[in-house]
Amino acid sequence: MKILYYTWGEWMKTDVVSTLESLGETVEVFDKKLENYDSDSAFEACLQEKLKAGFDAIFSMDYFPVLSTVAKDAGILYLSWISDCPNLTLSSKTVTNDCNRIFLFDEMLYKNLKARGANVRHLPLGVNTKRLDALLGPLKEDMTYSHEISFVGSFYQDGYRQLEKVQNMPEDLRGYIDGVVAAQNLIYGYDMVSELFDETKVKQLERIAPVNLGDGYEIASAEIYRDWIRKEVTVKEREELISDLGLLFPVSVATDSLPEMCSNIANIKNLGYVDYINEMPKIFRESKINLNFTLRTIQSGLPLRLTDVLGAGGFLITNYQPELPYYFENGNSIVWFESREHLLDLCAFYLRNDNSRGKIRENGYNIVRKAFSYERLLGILLSSIKE
Secondary structure (H helix, E strand, O other), X not given: OEEEEEOOOOOOHHHHHHHHHXXXXXXXXXXXXXXXXXXXXXXHHHHHHHHOOOOOEEEEEOOOXXXXXXXXXXXXXXXXXXXXXXXXHHHEHHHHOOOEEEEEOOHHHHHHHHHOOOOEEEOOXXXXXXXXXXXXXXXXXXXXXXXXXXXXXXXOOOOOOHHHHOOOOOXXXXXXXXXXXXXHOOOOOOOOHHHHOOHHHHHHHHHHOOOOOOOOXXXXXXXXXXXXXXXXXXXXXXXXXXXXXXXXXXEEEEOOOOOHHHHOOOOEEEOOOOXXXXXXXXXXXXXXXXXXXXXXXXXXXXXXHHHHHHHOOOOEXXXXXXXXXXXXXXXXXXXXXXXXXXXXXXXXXXXXXXXXXXXXXXXXXXXXXXXXXXXXXXXXXXXXXHO
């Protein structure tokens, strides 16, 4: 199969392209900047010209309606592997195009799109342990650590928080949303936002902050607003948990913007932005404990950060996600927490128990090396479209 791979600067490009080639596919990369996800005449003309060389499919990480439209017109497949959630482009009416083959790492999102009639399949995100082994060397029992506890990720201090932009929000609505955020922050593995932020509250917010993605999209404003709240839950959760941990233990944070409530705690050290390919894996390997706090917009699936850490041979404590038991056993190949107090207790325990930590990280590494390898997952992807 001859595949045109569209890249938008995603981290996974090198691993995906090299794996597709190792599986016997012919791959060319297309990297023209896309100005509009739905319609971009200059981009489309360039892409159509490129396709004249003869391709069987267009491939991208995440979903781009314009790629689906062009693939449909050209009579070829469009392969999309979703790595982000929310992914508003999945609300485009183009998702049901016959040319589409969409692969989703989140089972709940998969079920929602399947119900809409899209050609979808559930497929977790992968990791290239061969590349990471070449970078870091083999796992060792007698590790030398540079960090006690590490968190690599964003605190979303930029324009990510849409609720902060809403003007003239009534105090009763603001207070209610704050209550929903606080309640959801206490619960892992179950989405309360859908129930608590009901249609009455949706209509109240809609009057002061209307949203409209255009005629080409099929998404209720209710789900957009609920994702705004889920994002706010994530922001508060990360700030509060890192602050709580920093009052008890040395914590290394790799982020481009550290919140004020964390920067004032002496135990918390900001490493700044780190490169995904070379620097980030070293932090994972050289930390006694790595932390993952999944975006609350990911309701069931396993985020890329989880496989990043385990693939680098890192020990991971993560929040609970419904799909974790599909692949992992708690306390054997990964550790998950279910409350703030539980997280603090787990960190204290595993910082003291090197042997237990070493066995768990080795088991976790062996699982992702096999079950989450790009060779296996892209093999499944390619086999499914040839059925």
